[in-house]
Amino acid sequence: xxxxxxxxxxxxxxxxxxxxxxxxxxxxxxxxxxxxxxxxxxxxxxxxxxxxxxxxxxxxxxxxxxxxxxxxxxxxxxxxxxxxxxxxxxxxxxxxxxxxxxxxxxxxxxxxxxxxxxxxxxxxxxxxxxxxxxxxxxxxxxxxxxxxxxxxxxxxxxxxxxxxxxxxxxxxxxxxxxxxxxxxxxxxxxxxxxxxxxxxxxxxxxxxxxxxxxxxxxxxxxxxxxxxxxxxxxxxxxxxxxxxxxxxxxxxxxxxxxxxxxxxxxxxxxxxxxxxxxxxxxxxxxxxxxxxx
Amino acid sequence: xxxxxxxxxxxxxxxxxxxxxxxxxxxxxxxxxxxxxxxxxxxxxxxxxxxxxxxxxxxxxxxxxxxxxxxxxxxxxxxxx
Ligand SMILES: [Fe+2]
Ligand SMILES: [Fe+2]
Numbered sequence: 001x002x003x004x005x006x007x008x009x010x011x012x013x014x015x016x017x018x019x020x021x022x023x024x025x026x027x028x029x030x031x032x033x034x035x036x037x038x039x040x041x042x043x044x045x046x047x048x049x050x051x052x053x054x055x056x057x058x059x060x061x062x063x064x065x066x067x068x069x070x071x072x073x074x075x076x077x078x079x080x081x082x083x084x085x086x087x088x089x090x091x092x093x094x095x096x097x098x099x100x101x102x103x104x105x106x107x108x109x110x111x112x113x114x115x116x117x118x119x120x121x122x123x124x125x126x127x128x129x130x131x132x133x134x135x136x137x138x139x140x141x142x143x144x145x146x147x148x149x150x151x152x153x154x155x156x157x158x159x160x161x162x163x164x165x166x167x168x169x170x171x172x173x174x175x176x177x178x179x180x181x182x183x184x185x186x187x188x189x190x191x192x193x194x195x196x197x198x199x200x201x202x203x204x205x206x207x208x209x210x211x212x213x214x215x216x217x218x219x220x221x222x223x224x225x226x227x228x229x230x231x232x233x234x235x236x237x238x239x240x241x242x243x244x245x246x247x248x249x250x251x252x253x254x255x256x257x258x259x260x261x262x263x264x265x266x267x268x269x270x271x272x273x274x275x276x277x278x279x280x281x282x283x284x285x286x287x288x289x290x291x292x293x
Numbered sequence: 294x295x296x297x298x299x300x301x302x303x304x305x306x307x308x309x310x311x312x313x314x315x316x317x318x319x320x321x322x323x324x325x326x327x328x329x330x331x332x333x334x335x336x337x338x339x340x341x342x343x344x345x346x347x348x349x350x351x352x353x354x355x356x357x358x359x360x361x362x363x364x365x366x367x368x369x370x371x372x373x374x
Pocket of ligand 1: 191
């Protein structure tokens with residue numbers, strides 16, 4: 001692939017590169033995987049499940065509640081795997097493009113770390129549940145074809161950033177949730193640590209590419225903002241997987257999913273998850289909806 | 294049932310595309326981006342719910358979703374038999 005018509009992206013990444021080196025660990029040997037993990041503990045924090053705060057949660061039996069935390073943990077890790085895989089492939093294509101020569105050192109760290117994250121999440125899912133949830137269907141058709149080259153590049157890196165920030169909200173909370181089995185907590189903790197570097201990098205990339213878009217054609221910014229708002233909503237909705245409800249023995253999964261997505265308590269929870277990202281985008285001049293302003 | 298389901302399908306699409314005021318049966322929903330990549334998952338879930346049958350995400354034929362006519366034929370007619 002050739003990225004044309006964008007100026008070289010120049011960022012000061014010395015500190016992040018140093019941290020990537022000094023924080024490096026071998027994920028294949030760093031964890032002590034127990035044979036099995038306790039079924040009487042939540043695998044995902046109860047307050048982070050998709051029914052938390054609603055009467056739909058209260059109506060479940062305790063066994064269903066615990067099962068839901070297990071299958072939503074598997075769904076969360078599966079989403080990570082598929083999300084990373086898709087975004088990583090975009091980054092791999094760009095690593096030695098001329099425009100990205102100044103950031104390719106960090107991109108090497110990024111790619112290596114994301115590959116390891118995929119392994120880590122898949123290992124958890126396969127060991128303890130014997131499966132991943134399949135990726136959601138996607139349309140390959142490029143809905144960005146009408147944008148200029150820098151705007152398209154901005155969208156690619158913005159999607160990486162948004163995805164990472166949303167995931168990080170969950171990781172940061174679960175990293176210290178003592179109700180979780182130790183291995184689940186550990187995975188969330190190390191991922192949170194690595195992602196803090198990725199998020200810092202992603203925000204710098206976003207700002208750099210946005211400047212190029214603004215110089216070239218500021219009229220594209222509202223179009224990008226609209227797409228990113230949709231992407232925020234889309235990302236939240238992927239957490240609500242009817243297959244996880246079915247696996248947890250909860251009937252009428254699609255109807256439940258629809259009701260949960262619209263529930264006021266859930267809307268407030270979504271605002272919490274997206275707050276930091278919305279604030280960043282709005283302050284950058286990309287106005288996304290902000291009930292969480 | 295079929296008509297009612299197809300009305301829900303239309304409402305979903307029009308609701309997300311304020312610039313469209315009507316939909317012809319052979320209008321290409323995908324090329325026109327009336328259903329874009331981000332809306333596609335929601336659309337699949339809606340069809341599953343209306344048709345009462347699961348759709349395997351790993352085994353989709355895009356042409357079944359391309360137009361209202363195709364959707365009606367695939368999900369809301371032949372099962373009557
Ligand atoms: Fe990651
Ligand atoms: Fe990351």
